[in-house]
Amino acid sequence: MTIDLHTHSTASDGTVPPAAIPALAREAGLEVVALTDHDTLAGLAAAGRAAREAGVEFVPGVEISCRIDEVEVHLLGYFVDPGHRPLTDELELIRLDRSNRAVRMVHRCREFGADITIEQVRAIAGTAAIGRPHVAAALVAAGVVAQPAEAFTDRWIGDGGRADVPKHVLTAERAIGLVRAAGGAAVLAHPRSFKRRAEVTDAQFAELVVAGLAGIEVDHPEHEPTVRSALRHLATELGVLATGSSDFHGDRKPVRLGEFTTPREVLAALRAAQVAAGSAA
Ligand code: AMP
Ligand code: ZN
Ligand code: FE
Ligand code: FE
Numbered sequence: 705m706t707i708d709l710h711t712h713s714t715a716s717d718g719t720v721p722p723a724a725i726p727a728l729a730r731e732a733g734l735e736v737v738a739l740t741d742h743d744t745l746a747g748l749a750a751a752g753r754a755a756r757e758a759g760v761e762f763v764p765g766v767e768i769s770c771r772i773d774e775v776e777v778h779l780l781g782y783f784v785d786p787g788h789r790p791l792t793d794e795l796e797l798i799r800l801d802r803s804n805r806a807v808r809m810v811h812r813c814r815e816f817g818a819d820i821t822i823e824q825v826r827a828i829a830g831t832a833a834i835g836r837p838h839v840a841a842a843l844v845a846a847g848v849v850a851q852p853a854e855a856f857t858d859r860w861i862g863d864g865g866r867a868d869v870p871k872h873v874l875t876a877e878r879a880i881g882l883v884r885a886a887g888g889a890a891v892l893a894h895p896r897s898f899k900r901r902a903e904v905t906d907a908q909f910a911e912l913v914v915a916g917l918a919g920i921e922v923d924h925p926e927h928e929p930t931v932r933s934a935l936r937h938l939a940t941e942l943g944v945l946a947t948g949s950s951d952f953h954g955d956r957k958p959v960r961l962g963e964f965t966t967p968r969e970v971l972a973a974l975r976a977a978q979v980a981a982g983s984a985a
Contacts, residue, residue, distance in 0.1 A: 707736040707966045709763060710780060710893065710921065710949030712956075714830065715739075715747030716767075717837040719954030722747030726755035726762065732962040736971065738763035738782065738949070743798040744833045745786045763971070767893055769798055769871050770879040772912075775902045776863075776871065777892065779879045780921065780947075783978040784888035791886040798873060799833045805869045806834045812867035813839070813860065818848040836861050836868075837956055852956065863901055877915040884916050889977040891919035891947055896935060897926035906938060913942045918977040923948025923964040925957075945970050945977070 712718030713725055720728060722739060725747075729737035737760055739751045748764045755762035764786070768779045784791060806829075810822045820842040828845075829838040840855035849855050856862040874882075876892070883890040892912060895904035909920070922935040923946075939946040948964040951957070 706734045706962060707968065707971050708732075708734050708949050708952070708962045708964070709736075709738040709765070709782070709891075709947050709966045709971070710740050710767070710924075711737060711952040711961065712741055712767075712954070713739060713747045713751065714832055715744050716741035716833045717835045717953060717956060719956055722751040723754040725751050726758040726760045728961055729755075730758050730760050732960065734760065734962045734965075736761040736763060737961075738765040740765035740767045740780055742767050742778075742833055742835060743769055743795050743802065745784070745792065745795065746831070746833075748786060766795070768795070768879045768883070769873045770876045771873050772876050772904060772908050775900075776873065777876055777895065777904060779876055779883065780891040780893050781879075781883035781886070781888040782891065782974055784883055784886040788882075788886035791882045794874060794882055798871070801872045802834050805871060806839060808869045809836070809839050809861060809867055810842075812869065813843065813848075816860075816867055818843055818846060818860075818867075820846050820848070837953075863899075876912055880912065880915045880917055887978060889918040889974045890916060891921055891945070891974070892917060893921045894924045894926050894951065895920060896931045897924065898928065898931075899926055909938060909942060913944055917944060918974060919945030919947050919970070921949060922946040923966075924951060925959045925963065926951075945973050947974070 713722040765782045825842045828841045840852040843855045858865045861868045880890045920939045947966045950959045950963045952961045
């Protein structure tokens with residue numbers, strides 16, 4: 705069974721509509737696919753329906769922006785109840801902040817000579833939760849940079865870059881608590897990505913496990929093989945699951961759907977963790 709547990713659609717910063725993800729997953733030879741858009745559950749219903757039509761098993765998910773101390777991390781929440789108000793309210797706050805932050809980032813870009821507008825960035829984002837990839841696309845359209853990757857540098861909107869504005873986000877502990885209260889299972893996404901400024905340390909992982917973390921995303925395109933084996937070892941030591949996924953973003957990233965996958969027994973254990981969390985809440 706081939707399982708990809710981390711993908712993005714046009715509901716956040718992917719380029720494929722939610723309803724088109726399951727058919728693509730099937731073409732890629734996957735039997736199970738999760739949709740995990742940034743800070744929104746908006747694509748889940750459409751993707752779930754399309755999955756039934758395509759004969760692909762669907763795992764509903766979300767990738768929540770949060771932080772450990774002042775460093776941003778991403779928490780994957782699987783099988784969350786889309787009607788759980790504390791979770792949906794918090795996601796709405798994050799999206800509101802994303803929208804305000806985009807205005808400020810555009811302002812800073814303009815101060816550094818980039819002729820882009822917030823209207824243009826909003827048009828690129830459409831109904832999606834607005835993010836830096838949309839600002840990057842506007843910078844490309846304006847001829848400021850040749851490629852989106854060039855926008856993610858210190859010159860522009862890379863982490864801590866001169867035009868970057870950090871998100872105001874909840875702590876990872878609180879995000880884990882919300883996922884569990886919403887009946888879901890929490891997995892920390894790409895914790896040692898080479899794109900990150902700071903790694904999530906072993907000690908920080910131990911604290912997250914106390915807070916209820918069910919798994920670590922071990923196999924990911926931004927983890928080198930040595931990082932993967934260290935994380936796999938750590939997951940075993942901490943008694944949590946090791947997942948794998950592509951973090952597919954359509955045309956926005958070079959990775960293929962299904963390039964990294966999760967073993968069947970790990971998905972089964974995630975499901976069991978979800979049930980346990982749901983009944984404890
Ligand atoms: P945001 O959530 O608005 O802070 O934007 C983060 C998104 O930008 C994530 O989907 C990242 O994968 C993407 N991103 C971060 N760094 C890069 C990069 N160097 N090239 C392309 N996309 C990136
Ligand atoms: Zn993304
Ligand atoms: Fe992420
Ligand atoms: Fe992601």
